[in-house]
Amino acid sequence: MPLSFRVLGGPGSDNALFVTVDTGQRTTRLLFDCGDGCPHALAVADLLNTEHLFFSHFHIDHVAGFDHFFRINFDRSEPVVSLWVPPNGTEVLHHRFRGYEWNLVGERQRGTWEVHEIGAERVRTTRYFTREAFRTGHPAGERPRVPVVVEGDGYTVEAVQLDHGCPSMGYVVREASRVNVDTAKLAERGFAPGAWLKRLRGPAAQAGEIVAVNGTEYPLALLQAELLTTTPGESVAYLTDFRLDAATQELLAERLRRVTTVVCESQNLAADVELAEAAMHSTAREVATLAARAGVGRLILFHVSPRYLPFRLGEVLAEARAVFPNTTFPDGW
Ligand SMILES: [Zn+2]
Ligand SMILES: [Zn+2]
Numbered sequence: 001m002p003l004s005f006r007v008l009g010g011p012g013s014d015n016a017l018f019v020t021v022d023t024g025q026r027t028t029r030l031l032f033d034c035g036d037g038c039p040h041a042l043a044v045a046d047l048l049n050t051e052h053l054f055f056s057h058f059h060i061d062h063v064a065g066f067d068h069f070f071r072i073n074f075d076r077s078e079p080v081v082s083l084w085v086p087p088n089g090t091e092v093l094h095h096r097f098r099g100y101e102w103n104l105v106g107e108r109q110r111g112t113w114e115v116h117e118i119g120a121e122r123v124r125t126t127r128y129f130t131r132e133a134f135r136t137g138h139p140a141g142e143r144p145r146v147p148v149v150v151e152g153d154g155y156t157v158e159a160v161q162l163d164h165g166c167p168s169m170g171y172v173v174r175e176a177s178r179v180n181v182d183t184a185k186l187a188e189r190g191f192a193p194g195a196w197l198k199r200l201r202g203p204a205a206q207a208g209e210i211v212a213v214n215g216t217e218y219p220l221a222l223l224q225a226e227l228l229t230t231t232p233g234e235s236v237a238y239l240t241d242f243r244l245d246a247a248t249q250e251l252l253a254e255r256l257r258r259v260t261t262v263v264c265e266s267q268n269l270a271a272d273v274e275l276a277e278a279a280m281h282s283t284a285r286e287v288a289t290l291a292a293r294a295g296v297g298r299l300i301l302f303h304v305s306p307r308y309l310p311f312r313l314g315e316v317l318a319e320a321r322a323v324f325p326n327t328t329f330p331d332g333w
Contacts, residue, residue: 003155003175003234007263007302007330008038012309014061015302017238017263018042019173023154030054030157032171032238036064039072047072052150054084054157056240057168058092066096074130075111083115084149084159086167090117090126094137102133114140118159118169121145147255155233160255162242165280170242170252172259175233182229189227190214200224232258237296240265240303244282249290256294263330264291265303269312269319275305284316288323299327 002022009015014035021028029050031039039047047069056062073081083093093115111130115137116123127140150157158172179202186193196211205220213223237259242248256262267281276283284301291299304316313329320327 002178003173003236005236005261005263007300008041009035011302011304011313011329011333012306014038014064015240016062016065017236018046019236021152021155021173021175026153028152028155030173031069032056033062033240034064034066034069035061038065039069040065044072048076049079051079051152052082052084052157054159054169054171054238055086055089056170056238057086057164057166058089059164059166059241062241063092063096070096073111075109077110077112081111081113083113084169084171085115085117086161086169087117087119090115090124090137094126094128094134097128097134102130105131105133107131116149118149118161119145120161123149158255160251162239162248163245163280164241164243168241170237170239172235172237172255174235174259177233178231180229180231182227185227191227200227235259235261237262237264239263241280242282243277243280244286244290249286249293252290253293256290256296258295258297260297261300262291262294262296262298263300263302266301266316266320267303267305269308269315272307281305284319285323288320288327291320291324291327297326299324300330301327302330 005017005019007015007017014037016035016038017032019030029046031050031053033056085093109131113128115126122142123145124142125140126137128134128137147158148156149159154176156174160170162168162170191213196213199211200223205224209220210217211220237256264287265282266284266287268276268283270283270285273283288299301320308316317329
């Protein structure tokens with residue numbers, strides 16, 4: 001699968017989401033939150049090549065595993081470590097960076113970290129260097145906040161701010177549409193494969209552009225229209241720690257429309273909605289209602305309150321399935 005993902009951490013422990021996007025030419029690794037034990041579940045090679053780490057918020061269960069990620073990547077220059085945080089998150093991370101003795105780092109010590117703070121109006125980037133013992137945050141640009149915060153190779157990541165008493169960022173990874181050659185039509189036309197096929201795949205034909213196939217010339221635009229098929233990419237949303245009130249239902253129903261998979265917290269059963277309200281969390285029924293409204297492909301529930309462990313976990317799933325049948329827990333739960 002070009003887009004794949006894995007929920008890290010079991011029921012009752014901290015969780016995170018690891019996503020890979022494989023374009024065929026290149027694999028991108030993305031990590032969402034860094035709960036206790038979560039990065040530890042990944043291979044060191046995956047952590048060394050995680051391009052972006054996205055934080056929802058900085059309650060301890062979402063950042064307690066960060067030291068492991070930090071230790072493995074502290075001297076990384078390529079790719080630059082890129083962290084995405086909610087409002088005020090830059091300060092929190094700066095404290096994490098500074099929480100060690102760095103007397104042994106020298107002028108030539110490698111390591112560059114970029115923190116992108118997703119504010120209501122603007123995204124502000126601050127750069128830190130290991131060689132400076134992370135002492136100084138260097139302003140490294142700011143830009144207007146738009147829904148898409150990362151435009152990567154074959155994918156995008158959108159951010160949406162949710163309310164958890166503090167801001168909690170939700171994220172949606174969308175794989176770019178896949179363009180394939182219709183091999184059945186190719187055979188039907190008797191077209192032999194060749195260098196022209198690479199050109200056929202893209203980019204789009206320029207006005208009047210001609211290609212030769214089996215010694216005959218054809219307008220490229222016509223061949224592209226006839227022989228290429230476009231399949232929408234997969235997508236996965238990561239939503240955790242937020243109160244799913246009516247206004248948020250409205251917002252997310254729009255933002256999650258046709259998302260293939262939604263990985264979403266479901267802290268409480270509907271019978272305990274006052275607990276969910278008090279801690280600014282959501283119930284299984286509310287989350288399933290959102291999935292149904294947004295017409296998503298499937299729903300995966302995680303971040304369930306330990307109060308339902310181990311015997312009442314099934315009730316959480318059953319409550320969601322009554323509203324949105326295609327609901328599961330992560331593999332291995
Ligand atoms: Zn929280
Ligand atoms: Zn949490």
